[in-house]
Each structure stands twice: as C-alpha cells, then as structure tokens.
Amino acid sequence: MFVWAVARQYFPAHLDTFLTQYTTKLVGLFYPYVEITFPEYAGDRLKRSEAYAAVEAYLGSSCAERANRLKAEADGDGAGLVLSMDEYEELADDFGGATLWWSSHKTSSVAAFFSLFPRPDECRSYCLAFHRRHRQLVHTAYLHHVMKEGKALEVRRRRRKLYTNNHGYDRYFRTMWSHVAFEHPATFDTLAMDADRKREIMEDLLAFSKGKDFYAKIGKPWKRGYLLYGPPGTGKSTMVAAMANLLDYDVYDLELTAVRNNAALRKLLVETTSKSVIVVEDIDCSQQLSSRRNNNRKKNKKKKRKDLEEEEYSEDGEKEEEIGSEVTLSGFLNFIDGLWSACGGERIIVFTTNHVERLDPGLIRRGRMDVHVELSYCTFEGFKVLARNYLGVEAHRKFARVRELVGERAMTPADVAECLMPRSVGSGADADERVVEGSLARLIRALERRKRNRNGEESVGNRNGDICEKGGQRNEPECCTWM
Ligand SMILES: Nc1ncnc2c1ncn2[C@@H]1O[C@H](COP(=O)(O)OP(=O)(O)OP(=O)(O)O)[C@@H](O)[C@H]1O
Numbered sequence: 001m002f003v004w005a006v007a008r009q010y011f012p013a014h015l016d017t018f019l020t021q022y023t024t025k026l027v028g029l030f031y032p033y034v035e036i037t038f039p040e041y042a043g044d045r046l047k048r049s050e051a052y053a054a055v056e057a058y059l060g061s062s063c064a065e066r067a068n069r070l071k072a073e074a075d076g077d078g079a080g081l082v083l084s085m086d087e088y089e090e091l092a093d094d095f096g097g098a099t100l101w102w103s104s105h106k107t108s109s110v111a112a113f114f115s116l117f118p119r120p121d122e123c124r125s126y127c128l129a130f131h132r133r134h135r136q137l138v139h140t141a142y143l144h145h146v147m148k149e150g151k152a153l154e155v156r157r158r159r160r161k162l163y164t165n166n167h168g169y170d171r172y173f174r175t176m177w178s179h180v181a182f183e184h185p186a187t188f189d190t191l192a193m194d195a196d197r198k199r200e201i202m203e204d205l206l207a208f209s210k211g212k213d214f215y216a217k218i219g220k221p222w223k224r225g226y227l228l229y230g231p232p233g234t235g236k237s238t239m240v241a242a243m244a245n246l247l248d249y250d251v252y253d254l255e256l257t258a259v260r261n262n263a264a265l266r267k268l269l270v271e272t273t274s275k276s277v278i279v280v281e282d283i284d285c286s287q288q289l290s291s292r293r294n295n296n297r298k299k300n301k302k303k304k305r306k307d308l309e310e311e312e313y314s315e316d317g318e319k320e321e322e323i324g325s326e327v328t329l330s331g332f333l334n335f336i337d338g339l340w341s342a343c344g345g346e347r348i349i350v351f352t353t354n355h356v357e358r359l360d361p362g363l364i365r366r367g368r369m370d371v372h373v374e375l376s377y378c379t380f381e382g383f384k385v386l387a388r389n390y391l392g393v394e395a396h397r398k399f400a401r402v403r404e405l406v407g408e409r410a411m412t413p414a415d416v417a418e419c420l421m422p423r424s425v426g427s428g429a430d431a432d433e434r435v436v437e438g439s440l441a442r443l444i445r446a447l448e449r450r451k452r453n454r455n456g457e458e459s460v461g462n463r464n465g466d467i468c469e470k471g472g473q474r475n476e477p478e479c480c481t482w483m
C-alpha cells in the first residue's frame, strides 16, 4: 500500500484519476461488498466528525465482549472505564438478520514522510462493510440505529470539561484546546447577590437553553452574550461556574493573548462544542495586550512575517509565544457574532472585567453582549447567603449589627466570605455556636475597622478578620493572608 501510495505521487493527475476509476470498477465486478467510511475529521477537517464519535461510542458498547484489542478511558464520573475498539481491530455486528463488519483504521499522511519537519498527521476512521443485498437495510435502518444508540451512549458517558487554548499553532488543524474535568462546585444557590437579579439571570439562561426553535424563528444564531463586571472578588468567575453547572455545559476558558491571529481564533471557535460557555476573563487586559502588540507589529511587520513563516513548523509553542497575539478587535468581533459564530450553536459567551469603562463600546453593545450583569460589594442579602453557606445559620442576634454596617462599607463578597470561614472544627452544638459567634464577631470587627480606615481603598480581610489595605497604607501587615 505504501509503495502504491508513493508511486501514485509521480503519476500525472489525470492518469491517477483514470487508474483509480477503472480499478474500482473492476473490483466492483467481483467484490460483492459495499464499504462506508467514517473518518474522524471529515471534509474541511476543522471539526471532529459527530458521526465518527457516535460510531465510536456504539462500537465501544458492543466490543467489550467480542473484540480482542480494546482501548480504555475513565468514564463520565471517573468511577469506571469506557472501552472502545483499538486500531486495526474488526468486529461483526448482527442486525435485522444481516451480518455487518466494522473495522478501525489509522492512516498517516504520505506528505509527512517527506516533510523537513516530519510530524505524524494521523487520520482515524471506522469502516463498515456489508453485502450488497443488505444495502437497503443499512441505509434505511441500521445507520439510523447506530447513530441513535451511539449518541445516547455519548450523552450518558459525558463528563463535563474545562478547556483552555494552547499556545502555538497547529498546521494540521488538530485541536488547539486541552481540557481537564470541570469540577467547580459553585451554583446559583451559593452565589451571594440580589435574589431578584439572580432569578432573572437563571430564567434567562434556562429560556436560552430551551430556545432552539425560537432562535431559528427569529433568524438569530443560538448564542447569548453575558458581560459580568465589577470589582475583584465580587463573584464574576464564580458566576461563570454557576452558569455552566446550571445548564450542564462545558466551559472554554479562552486566553486571548495565547491566540496567534484571527485565523487561529476562528479555528478555536469552530473546535468548540455546542452546549458550552466560552469565557474571556479580564477582557480589558486582553485588549490592551493585543493593541500593544498590534502597534509593535506595524513597526516590525516585515521581520515578523519572515519569522512567522519560519516558525510555522515549530513543534513546541515557545517561539510562537514570543511572536505574540495578532488578534484584532474586528477579528474578535467576528468571533463573537460574525458568520462563523453560528457554527455549532447553543453557546454562551461571557466576558468578565473589572473595568467596564475601558472596553470598546462596540464590543459590549446589546446584541453582542445581550445581558450586562454588575457584581458589586456585599449587601445584607448577599451576606445572608454567605452566612448560610459558610456557617449554616439563617438568623442570629449579631445579624442586626452586620445589617447596620455591611451596606455602608464597600466590602466584597470574597472579603466577607473570608471573615466567615470557620477557623476551628469542633463537635457538638456548643462548638458550632462558638464557631458562628467567632466568625460573625470577626466580620463585625472587620467592618468596623473599615469605617475607621475610610480612605476609599480596596481591602482584604485576613484570617483574624482584620483588614489589609491593597497597595495603600496597611494595618498589621504581619497577619495578612493573601490567597
Ligand atoms: N458573589 C459571591 N458569592 C459567593 N461567593 C463569592 C462571591 N464573590 C466572591 N466569592 C468568593 O470569593 C472568591 C473569589 O471570587 P471570584 O473569583 O468569583 O471573584 P471575581 O469577581 O472573579 O474576581 P476577579 O475580578 O479578581 O477575577 C470565590 O472563590 C468565592 O468563594
């Protein structure tokens, strides 16, 4: 096969086509079997084929007892293993009185052998072979059965993931996202914020997730933008996790500064799966960096183009990192709501920022960022949520004093939460009461101290409930804990 593949390269194109056509016809006369191939990356190769994934899941379920060589992976909750067919393995399946044969294959691009920078360009596929007389059965029933069963298995085994984009550039169009299991425990229940606003956001998210037909009817891609803004420690990242947990979505944490250019950004977008939250944290910082780099680029445009050509084949991302991001604002706007943004559907795009005023108005206009959510300093209502989470109390005689102080002092939920964190683990009702008393007293002390230190600077509570001023005059620095 290899010799044939190499020899074919030296045939003129029209001769190669001619030979292939007639060989296929000749084989067809004597070979009564039909073959259907399911490549992992079909067509444009930008995105993993859904049909391939469904076949993989389907065969995985039936190969455990029959195949000799299997691959194993941890399953959805990590408690068990998922088996799938190993490469070059074969399996027979019976359906409606017919026997059908599946085989798995892996091919390497011939071009890669002759590259100055050889890299394996592997392409996996499954092949289904069956007798001609079963053609009708396969087309009308079997393929539908495989897709349905396979997709159902995929959903059952699904383990939510937290993705991040890699530095570097893959000229073979392989995935530029790497992932770990998404295990953030935040929910809207544990989020300290105004109850009505919280309900509104939850309703909006749930309506979005059920809105496929509605979005199709109004001619809009099925996606929704959220802008979360507010000072550090007010729960923006926590809310992203709560959103993903509410909707059971994956999270893509997009590091814009690691994206090489607009084309790479587009590829990243196409690689994201539906039912996902794509988040760009601290969007104001990303933009600054990209505009700074764009200015540099203008100065050194010629040199950089040469560098880019040389680095394109780099195996590790390090050199590419030096070149920096060339993502432009218009490229990024295209990412959010250009033609490409509609691929895949059912996606929430979230930007978080501490400085909403620094953002380009075009970036956050309604329609792009549909919902703007301000997360701010802790209110009494927010405090009650945190007291319930951290101390398990709904009411306490010290709450009255907290109510007096908390509204007028700018303390973030992160600071309040830090004060409420129980310092000792005891047992029995007395110990519990002591922990609650201690934590509330610490919070009250911190709030009162904040009154005396009103110089408008942001503050962080330490383990003793005291306040450390960030970047300004600090009290009792030896007891500060920065985490
Ligand atoms: N509104 C909130 N409700 C519950 N916990 C919160 C809230 N805000 C902050 N916290 C607590 O403070 C910690 C820091 O919050 P988070 O990382 O979400 O803040 P942030 O707004 O994203 O900050 P930054 O702007 O620095 O990224 C969280 O781990 C969480 O425990």
Ligand SMILES: [Mg+2]
Binding pocket: 236, 237, 238, 281, 352
């Ligand atoms: Mg954050």
